[in-house]
Amino acid sequence: MPALVRAPCPLKNPDRPVLALGLEGSANKLGAGVIKHDTDGSSTVLSNVRHTYITPPGEGFQPRDTALHHREWALKVITESLAAASISVADIDCICYTKGPGMGAPLQSVALVARTLALLYDKPLVGVNHCVGHIEMGREITGARNPVVLYVSGGNTQVVAYSRQCYRIFGETLDIAVGNCLDRFARVINLSNNPSPGYNIEQEAKKGKRLLSLPYTTKGMDVSLSGILTAVEAYTQDKRFRSDGRPNSPEDQDIITPADLCFSLQENVFAMLVEITERAMAHIGSKEVLIVGGVGCNERLQEMMGIMSKERGGQVFATDERFCIDNGIMIAQAGLLSFRMGYETPVAKSTCTQRFRTDQVHVSWRA
Template sequence: MASSPAAKRARGRLLCLGIESSANKVGVGIVADNGDILANVRRTYVAPSGHGFLPGATAAHHRSVVVPLVQEALTVAGVTPPDIGLLAYTAGPGMGAPLRAGATVARVLASLWGLPLARVNHCVAHVEMGRLVTAADDPVVLYVSGGNTQVIAYAGGRYRIFGETIDVAVGNALDRFARAVGLSNDPAPGLNIELAARAAAAGGREPRFLPLPYVVKGMDVSFSGLLSAVEAAVAGGALVSAGGDYTVGDLCYSLQETVFAALVEITERALAATGQSQVLVVGGVGCNERLQAMLRTMVEARGGVALATDDRNRSG
């Protein structure tokens, strides 16, 4: 029979095993109550080229790999099931079918191991994980992922949203852009956009910049018009391969400079409104080094510090 969490804490650290499955990545982590991350393993469902990841196919992928991932996490952490004192899983927001895949495994393990089960809010977890990893004190948070684009700060005893997208989340916009210009989903569309833009900027010539809609409304941003403009340009033969003037790298460079400038603008407004000096970027898009550099330039000019939750193993 599994020991109680109280007994485990009496013997040493309380360990929590968590399962995240809100989108195309499924991960298993083991964290100690002092903040030490003992394991963080994951697998990504890569959709066929030219397609997004559909809920059913994504959930099937997660179901096929999540149990081996649990065993891998235990091995990496050097612990066994009796050492675990708490189980957690992402309860939302996210895609329904993939979320259910992770939740089902968490519930079964909690029953088998006799452990309490914690439901975790995906968005709050991004913020708190970022604060843990970077030791950020009281930052303005830029939360940029496939399904979320928000500027968040803690004020008046709660997290408050200062600005957000009014249509398409930035990660979704990057995915759709990648499909429009023919970039692969492997290992990730956003990473392929970043690499293509970087190659264009290092190719011995200045990238050719395609003017794109730049929509900032107060503290909110909009990306749907930008996507429509890119799709229209590609359909109209803007790419060199179709006789036009722009390489795929040029368009990736143009997209990043436009989208990230808008995100930096609303983040700076939140800094001015709150008087805070730290910015923390979280979410998958926050791994983009160009976005990090633009944020750093803005924040340091204001005498502050920019921080990023950024795992260098971005292809897992």
């Protein structure tokens, strides 16, 4: 559980607008955002600035290099965020930072920046669960009331639903996350990491024409993705595979292209995710699905989930890359909700952790 303590003056029903600065840096995105909660209960995004650490094709991002990127860009990103919001740090009511989960070194870099600002300007700190930040920002932007949440990102794959002031995990990946699966295959076929490997796999998949046989592994409410990654990688060693996607001769039409592999990988993985999400909907009787996390930007995933939801008489909610991909404003939103309930993180306990499960958070702001 996070090291949160009760503050002396809860702001559940503030008599003035309340502002929060959110800092996110759990992976290769460094984000800073400012959000305002008005006295009437409405929220306004004042700024949302982000900078991404991009590596060459075929390479992933290492913790040490990513942390260095965050330290180099922290001042510029925060300054731009405050300028876009037309405020100064002195106007902020609390500073929120990602406590976890995520990569250790980048998390530490951002926590250090948040702690420094809090001490310099005498502001309260609020440590935020990265996953809950995605959920609360998704709920705020889309207006979803009580949805089943499919949280899909580079480091996490979970089906979540709210109950009794906790986000309960109904199902999750048993090995690697869906974003990690897509990113690793993008490196195998040497796709660019700009703007992201997952986005480039999505664009490549749109050109795919052949659905290849791949493992489909759901185990109850959970999924396993390591096997399908191994299987799709094996196709790149097949004698029919052509990395340039072109046949050698008019007679040689039985080829496998990178587009076919991307298409097949997406279709199978997303079908697994739709299946376990539908089970959760049936279990809790919900007709709403909210997709959050970086992979939630994928239009094909949204389309497949929309088909399932429509057949059940329901609706799917999703956001665009501004709020799906890791960003500072989602940390500000979740942190401010907690702060308004009277919680803050003492500076002496403003640590971070690589493992921080979604269901460890006390969701005090929901009835």
